[in-house]
Structure formats: C-alpha cells, structure tokens
Amino acid sequence: MYRLLIVDDEEIITDSLYETFSRHMPDQLDVYKAYSAAEALSLMRRSRIDMVLTDIRMPGVSGLELTEEIQSHWPLCRIIFLTGHSDFEYAYQAFQMNNVRYLLKTEGYDKVMHVVTQVMEEIRQSHDMNKLLQQQREMTSRLTAFKQDEMLRKLLQEGASAGALNELQQLLAETPVDLKLDSPIYLVLGRSNQLHESVTEQEGTQASVRIIGTSLLGKHTQCVSTTDHYGDVVWLLQPKREQGTAEQHFARYIEGTLELVQESCTASLGISINFTFSGHECDWSQIPRQYERLRLLQWMRIGDDVSMVLMDRYDEPWVASPKEAVRISSRVEAMSGFLETGRFQSFYELFEELVGELLQQDMTMERAMETYYHLALSLHTAFNRWGLKQRTPDQRSLLYLNHFPSMKEAVQYLYQAADELVNFKRANEEERANLVVQSLCNYIKDNLEKDLTLVRLAELHHFNPSYLSRFFKQEMGINLSEFIDDSRIRKAKELLMDSELMVREVALQVGYESAHSFTRLFKKLTGMAPQEYRESLFTRSSAQR
Numbered sequence: 001m002y003r004l005l006i007v008d009d010e011e012i013i014t015d016s017l018y019e020t021f022s023r024h025m026p027d028q029l030d031v032y033k034a035y036s037a038a039e040a041l042s043l044m045r046r047s048r049i050d051m052v053l054t055d056i057r058m059p060g061v062s063g064l065e066l067t068e069e070i071q072s073h074w075p076l077c078r079i080i081f082l083t084g085h086s087d088f089e090y091a092y093q094a095f096q097m098n099n100v101r102y103l104l105k106t107e108g109y110d111k112v113m114h115v116v117t118q119v120m121e122e123i124r125q126s127h128d129m130n131k132l133l134q135q136q137r138e139m140t141s142r143l144t145a146f147k148q149d150e151m152l153r154k155l156l157q158e159g160a161s162a163g164a165l166n167e168l169q170q171l172l173a174e175t176p177v178d179l180k181l182d183s184p185i186y187l188v189l190g191r192s193n194q195l196h197e198s199v200t201e202q203e204g205t206q207a208s209v210r211i212i213g214t215s216l217l218g219k220h221t222q223c224v225s226t227t228d229h230y231g232d233v234v235w236l237l238q239p240k241r242e243q244g245t246a247e248q249h250f251a252r253y254i255e256g257t258l259e260l261v262q263e264s265c266t267a268s269l270g271i272s273i274n275f276t277f278s279g280h281e282c283d284w285s286q287i288p289r290q291y292e293r294l295r296l297l298q299w300m301r302i303g304d305d306v307s308m309v310l311m312d313r314y315d316e317p318w319v320a321s322p323k324e325a326v327r328i329s330s331r332v333e334a335m336s337g338f339l340e341t342g343r344f345q346s347f348y349e350l351f352e353e354l355v356g357e358l359l360q361q362d363m364t365m366e367r368a369m370e371t372y373y374h375l376a377l378s379l380h381t382a383f384n385r386w387g388l389k390q391r392t393p394d395q396r397s398l399l400y401l402n403h404f405p406s407m408k409e410a411v412q413y414l415y416q417a418a419d420e421l422v423n424f425k426r427a428n429e430e431e432r433a434n435l436v437v438q439s440l441c442n443y444i445k446d447n448l449e450k451d452l453t454l455v456r457l458a459e460l461h462h463f464n465p466s467y468l469s470r471f472f473k474q475e476m477g478i479n480l481s482e483f484i485d486d487s488r489i490r491k492a493k494e495l496l497m498d499s500e501l502m503v504r505e506v507a508l509q510v511g512y513e514s515a516h517s518f519t520r521l522f523k524k525l526t527g528m529a530p531q532e533y534r535e536s537l538f539t540r541s542s543a544q545r
Helices: 011-024 037-046 063-073 088-095 109-127 130-158 162-173 199-217 247-269 284-301 322-340 344-358 365-385 395-399 407-425 427-446 454-460 465-476 480-496 503-509 515-526 530-544
Strands: 002-007 029-034 051-054 078-083 100-104 186-192 221-227 233-239 273-278 309-312
Touching (some): 002 011, 002 037, 002 109, 011 029, 011 109, 029 037, 037 051, 051 109, 063 078, 078 109, 100 109, 130 162, 130 221, 130 233, 130 284, 186 247, 186 284, 199 221, 199 233, 247 273, 247 309, 284 309, 322 344, 322 365, 322 407, 344 365, 344 407, 365 395, 365 407, 395 407, 407 427, 427 454, 427 465, 454 465, 454 480, 465 480, 480 503, 480 530, 503 515, 503 530
Parallel strands (some): 002 029, 078 100, 273 309
Antiparallel strands (some): 186 233, 186 273, 221 233
C-alpha cells in the first residue's frame, strides 16, 4: 500500500482528485489531502508519504518550495506537479529536481491517473532488493576471488604459514573447490605465446585461459587457479577422492588434459599456450620450490612459438658428479685458450659443442645452468681482460639468465658475445679476411663443377663450417649458397651462348649431374628454362641483324 498526498489551494480540485483515487485504487493507495503547503507539511511530519500530487502556485509557500522542504525530510518521496500554468520557467525549475514529474491540469484525469500508476511502479521497482542483493553477492564473490588470488600468489612466492593456510582454507570453503590442505598438491604453469597490446587485453586473455583450463581439468580434479606476478596462469590440483588414481596415471591425465586445453585455447582464443607441470605431488610447504622449478623448466624450453606440455620428472636435488664438473670446466678452459691464441676454428668447435648441450631435450635443468654460467663467465672475463666492456649492448646480461625470455635467447646472446670477441681478435687480420673471402669466391668461380658443399669449402679454407657461413654472410652480404647459385647461373648463361653444347653438358660444367635439377634452378632464378633462354638469345641476335 502506497500513500498519496494531494495538495492544492483550490478545494474543488483537491476533493475531486481525492475521491477519484480513493474510489479507483482503494487496494493500492492510501489517499490524503491538504489545502495548503503548511497543512501538507504538518501531515508529513506525522506519517511517511510516498507520492505528493501538488499545484506549483499556491498562496504562501509555493509547490516548488514545498518540494524542497519535502525532499529534505523524505528524499525518496516522488513529486508530481499538477498546474494550470504552462510557463516554461516553472517547468524548467521542476525538471531540475530529483524524483519530480510535471503535468498540466488541461491534460485530464486519465493522464494524471496514468502518471500516478507509473510512479507507483517506479517505487515498487526501487523497493525490489533482489537486484541489489544480486549485485552485492557478485561484488562479494569478486572480492573473495581477488583475495584468493592474492593469497595464492603469496603462497607461490613465500610458501605457506599455518595462519595463511587456515585463511586460504576459509576462502576455499566459500567456493565449490574441495582442496585439502593436509594432502599433497600438483602444480601447472601456463604461459601464452601471444603478445598483448594492452593490460586490459592481457587480463582478458588470462581470465579466458583460466576458465578453459579449470573447466577441463576440473572434470577429474579439484583445482584453483591464479595469475602470477609474471602474467602466467598457475593451477593447484588434487585428484578427486573418488578417482583413487595412482600418481603416474594422474600425471598422464594432467598431460593429456593440458593438450585439450591447448587445442581449446587455439580454437576459442586464437592463441597458443605452453604448459609445464609437476610430474610428482609435493607438500604445500614445497610449493615455492616446485613453482620455481616449473618456471625454469619452461624458460629453458620455450622459444619456438610451438605449444608444448612439459612434465617436471625430477623430484630430487641434482648434484653434479666431480667428473662431470671437471669435464665442463676443462672444455671451457680449453675454449678460452683457443680464443686467446687466435685458433678460432677450434674455439667455435668447443663453443658450439657446449652450447649445443644447453639445448638438448634430455639435458637436466641444473646441468644446463651450470654449463651456461661456465660459458658466460669465461666470455665475461675475456671482455674485462681485453677492455671491451662497451662492445655488447649489455654485457652484464651474460651473468643474469633471468634477463632473457628463454634459454634460446640466452644462447643467442652467448653467440653474439663470442662473435664480438672473435671479431675483436681478428681486427688486425682484416686484410687477411678480405683475402680469404676473395680466395673463396675465386675458388668457387673456377671450380663450379666440383664439390662446393659448406663442409668441403670449410676444409679447404681451414674454417669451422658454421663460422664460415656466418663469416661469408657478414663480409659479402649474401649467404654462401646464394653466391654459389648465382655464380653457377652466370656461368651457365655464358655456356648457353654456345649452340653446340647440350643443356646436359652445361649442367655438368656448372656442377649439376642432373639436368632436371639444373633446369629447375635456372628457371627459378631467371624465370626461363635453359633452352628458352638460349632461344631468346638467338631471337634477339637475329632481330639485331
């Protein structure tokens, strides 16, 4: 039941409206009347009024002044101005007030009844608290999720005290997740290969990945997720009680399910995700250690923009045997000696052997790090000893693996540093380098029919194959293979001018045993088959006569 107060100094209008509303809406409206603003205010001091239907111009206190007084005491009260004055100034002042409607008496009773009915519906909706309660529940849920995320991030970084675990248990109790803090846990770390233009875009992707991963992993696990300080997604998992799955089988289940998550992220979000996960369960107190292992393992293997799922199978600290440590150290020392004495081929052979081991799939994380730091320290020492501190963009990065997005980028930096040192040592041999390149080019041009593989050319000119390839590209601006192909085509064009030579004979003289392979290369580089090229020469010659 809503209360309506009708206020007008014209008694006939007040009484008429009072009778109309009392008769037509007895079950919805409790109707009151007053013949002045003072009488209306006196009544409102004794009882709550929901709507006031009032004239604007009245003796003494006007309707506008009455409205201001009403709203100071009953701010939720709705005002409907009913007046015979169509003056714009009154309407304008009325529209500046909150919860106010404006009607002309000339609009008739039906219009007045309609507006009162509308205002009643507005009041009813404002009294409906379901929406407000739902908003409050959603806000509470978001706050709980935010607090849970913060606690999980702290758990990953610092570990769990008894108090923190109790607080986390209370937060989890407010969710459907049934993780047991007295049972071991598995960790999953996911990283997107996608580059984001904005923080909002990144947060949206993270939220979507968490939803997809939790949906698929949650079918046979109890799990919660968070986004760590690096923007990666982390899940904490336990098998559901009814599963009774052995550790090995559960790890395989996680691996297979993460592959489905990858496929779903690619199909739904258009992104690729890399996952690393613990192949063994761990205590809650060991979560920071396991989390860092997953980060390092993922860091070592990413870099190819290929989605991968890596299991950390190692659950005991790795300790290098004295023999392994000596072997790494002795090879690095020998490599440094070759660099010092200018034996660059031997230097690169040992360097590439050690670097190659860093990227082997079966290389343990701990041994890879030991090998890297042996190499990095050796190069760093050479930079300092030769006074070359400014020769690399950031020489200190050599000694900080976490400066690089992945092991592949770190290895590339090692190559850059090694090449910089070699180039410095060879600075006084620039003339010799030019002679070597010139000699190599002349040899290629004079021996097109012979073995010109990279390995053979390296042997003849006493170079390491990989270094020769990079060295030639650095000196000439093109790949060695491109230079060889270009030389063969130039020579072939000269030979094709001799109409007596068959295409097969030309192919043999430029190093191709197969005429088909020669024809294919010739057409690729010139746009014409050898015979077509020869005919075009004769056609051009005839036209010039």
